[in-house]
Amino acid sequence: MSNLLDLLVAGLATGAIYALVAVGFTLLWQTSQTINFAQGEFVMLPAFLMLAVMHAGAPFWLAIILGILLSLLLLGLGFKLLLVDPMLRHGVLPLAIATMALAIGMKEAVKQFFSAEASPFPSIVPAGDVWILGRVVSVQSLGVLALAIAVVIGLTALLNRTSIGHQMQATAQNPTVARIIGVPVERMILLTFLINAFLVALASLLITPIYLAKFSSGEVLGQAAFIAAIVGGFNQVRGAIAGGLLIGVVDNLAAAYVSTQYRAAVPLILLIVIILFRPQGLLGRPEERTV
Amino acid sequence: MTAIGKYWRIALGVAVIAALIIVPMNFNRYGLYILSQWAVMTIAAMGLNLTLGYAGQVSLAQGAFVGIGAYAAAIMTTQGMPLIAALGVAIVLCFAIGWILGYPALRVQHHYLAFVTLAFSTLAFLVFRNEDWLTKGIYGISNIPRPNVLGFATNRPLPFYYFCLGSLGIVSLAMWWLIRSPWGRAFVALRENPVRALSLGIDTRRYTLMAFAIGSALGGVAGTLYAPLTQYIDPVPFNLSLSLDLLMMVIVGGSGFFFGPFLGAMIAVLLPEWLRFTQGYYLMLYAVAVMLLLIYSPTGILGILDRYLTERRTKAASALRAVAKSRLETAP
Numbered sequence: 001m002s003n004l005l006d007l008l009v010a011g012l013a014t015g016a017i018y019a020l021v022a023v024g025f026t027l028l029w030q031t032s033q034t035i036n037f038a039q040g041e042f043v044m045l046p047a048f049l050m051l052a053v054m055h056a057g058a059p060f061w062l063a064i065i066l067g068i069l070l071s072l073l074l075l076g077l078g079f080k081l082l083l084v085d086p087m088l089r090h091g092v093l094p095l096a097i098a099t100m101a102l103a104i105g106m107k108e109a110v111k112q113f114f115s116a117e118a119s120p121f122p123s124i125v126p127a128g129d130v131w132i133l134g135r136v137v138s139v140q141s142l143g144v145l146a147l148a149i150a151v152v153i154g155l156t157a158l159l160n161r162t163s164i165g166h167q168m169q170a171t172a173q174n175p176t177v178a179r180i181i182g183v184p185v186e187r188m189i190l191l192t193f194l195i196n197a198f199l200v201a202l203a204s205l206l207i208t209p210i211y212l213a214k215f216s217s218g219e220v221l222g223q224a225a226f227i228a229a230i231v232g233g234f235n236q237v238r239g240a241i242a243g244g245l246l247i248g249v250v251d252n253l254a255a256a257y258v259s260t261q262y263r264a265a266v267p268l269i270l271l272i273v274i275i276l277f278r279p280q281g282l283l284g285r286p287e288e289r290t291v
Numbered sequence: 292m293t294a295i296g297k298y299w300r301i302a303l304g305v306a307v308i309a310a311l312i313i314v315p316m317n318f319n320r321y322g323l324y325i326l327s328q329w330a331v332m333t334i335a336a337m338g339l340n341l342t343l344g345y346a347g348q349v350s351l352a353q354g355a356f357v358g359i360g361a362y363a364a365a366i367m368t369t370q371g372m373p374l375i376a377a378l379g380v381a382i383v384l385c386f387a388i389g390w391i392l393g394y395p396a397l398r399v400q401h402h403y404l405a406f407v408t409l410a411f412s413t414l415a416f417l418v419f420r421n422e423d424w425l426t427k428g429i430y431g432i433s434n435i436p437r438p439n440v441l442g443f444a445t446n447r448p449l450p451f452y453y454f455c456l457g458s459l460g461i462v463s464l465a466m467w468w469l470i471r472s473p474w475g476r477a478f479v480a481l482r483e484n485p486v487r488a489l490s491l492g493i494d495t496r497r498y499t500l501m502a503f504a505i506g507s508a509l510g511g512v513a514g515t516l517y518a519p520l521t522q523y524i525d526p527v528p529f530n531l532s533l534s535l536d537l538l539m540m541v542i543v544g545g546s547g548f549f550f551g552p553f554l555g556a557m558i559a560v561l562l563p564e565w566l567r568f569t570q571g572y573y574l575m576l577y578a579v580a581v582m583l584l585l586i587y588s589p590t591g592i593l594g595i596l597d598r599y600l601t602e603r604r605t606k607a608a609s610a611l612r613a614v615a616k617s618r619l620e621t622a623p
């Protein structure tokens with residue numbers, strides 16, 4: 001059990017990043033019935049936007065700011081206006097397929113215009129180790145964990161404590177009623193898209209130094225975030241957070257204690273079991289069926 | 292479709308089949324390979340169209356069933372067994388797995404089901420990659436023989452293309468019969484309104500499972516053709532993206548339309564080839580084309596045609612009504 005602590009910290013760190021991605025995923029689903037199959041690619045792209053800015057000669061901090069702004073513009077506003085809005089009235093499935101096509105397009109665009117090779121990416125957390133309870137733990141894991149938790153706490157506070165958050169939740173629960181009681185539903189939906197874009201940009205910033213920037217890196221990430229969202233509860237922000245942390249930890253423990261070959265299978269089996277016995281997810285509430 | 296007229300439709304069908312037989316005769320090896328691939332993918336997409344278009348269940352596992360069929364064919368034919376035996380094994384195996392995988396479909400709907408099947412797809416890929424004793428892992432299985440059909444060797448590209456086309460023909464006829472049978476009507480009832488279907492006495496549980504299982508079995512059929520087509524398989528082509536591609540084929544062609552998978556597979560297999568002159572941009576252009584099509588017509592290409600024909604019919608009907616009305620008014 002000597003390295004259990006390491007595994008837990010590393011698992012929570014990646015899990016916290018999954019949680020960021022999964023939260024955005026559930027927000028989009030709740031407010032606009034959008035299943036974004038390109039969510040993984042949404043995490044991949046901001047890192048490349050930042051790298052592109054840095055290649056132009058800008059310092060890292062400026063690249064981060066511009067990268068986040070570009071991400072808000074492209075993945076938030078652009079995604080909503082150009083793809084989701086025209087497709088929303090057609091129902092869930094065509095939109096889901098369109099986001100699959102979007103994922104292909106984004107991957108190919110990065111491969112074509114940037115590079116097919118993996119590029120290193122600077123970390124915003126310094127490298128090095130610290131001693132905790134007599135064990136060496138990497139500062140990077142701790143820093144990523146701390147930052148991700150801070151964002152998650154900030155987001156929960158926004159949703160639960162502020163008036164905008166309450167309006168967003170009202171929109172998520174019942175757009176029609178929300179509109180009647182005077183919530184600017186359209187603006188709230190746009191806000192969730194911008195929050196999603198911000199979260200994926202942040203996740204990109206945190207995870208890319210660990211796994212390098214590669215055009216195909218969104219596939220694994222997107223899948224992990226989907227699983228996290230469903231395991232935790234598709235329609236609950238706190239469910240997505242719990243699911244993300246759980247998947248991160250389970251994934252790391254499985255890699256160490258099960259087999260490296262089948263580590264990817266463990267979260268999937270968890271997913272199937274949970275869907276069969278508790279389809280609404282661990283913390284989710286059942287959705288009413290509409291006929 | 293009455294607007295076209297029965298004889299015109301038969302003539303069109305005969306012309307298309309004749310073209311599919313005659314035109315490829317002077318194609319080169321690569322052209323024939325692509326066309327054979329189209330036929331194979333059409334079969335897989337037809338299976339998914341049954342699951343999705345007729346029974347209304349989203350499956351992201353069709354690529355995995357193609358993989359199961361392909362591995363069955365590769366393993367058995369390299370051991371000297373005939374392809375028809377592998378076909379039988381693939382159909383039984385995929386049917387059984389599809390049936391089991393259908394159970395979650397009874398409990399969960401829509402996106403949840405999509406994710407169960409997505410999970411299965413990834414699990415199947417892991418098994419293909421990791422069970423070296425059976426699948427040779429990442430090294431793959433090579434020298435997969437092509438079958439002898441009725442005494443004809445199909446080693447050369449043209450005979451093998453005809454073999455694929457013939458298989459597509461048989462599957463199409465079977466499907467044509469199926470969707471016109473009471474079974475098919477039950478599937479449609481299930482898609483349109485599950486609750487009403489239940490109230491009409493349709494055993495929704497059994498039909499949902501059936502649609503899933505038959506659709507999956509057709510994926511296996513496509514796989515048993517895919518293995519001898521490429522003559523080498525490894526796990527990579529059967530990852531999740533094949534399932535996503537097949538789903539796109541069905542939606543882009545027009546889900547729930549009989550000819551949807553034919554068109555969808557044509558676009559997914561041939562369009563990237565035609566766009567190849569654009570070099571690295573072809574998949575990007577393909578993705579943009581798919582998005583634009585879906586924005587314009589979420590029911591796919593045949594959806595456009597269907598809308599157009601319905602409009603014409605409505606116009607014709609209202610014109611007739613107008614004529615009738617004016618006659619009534621002018622009547623003494």
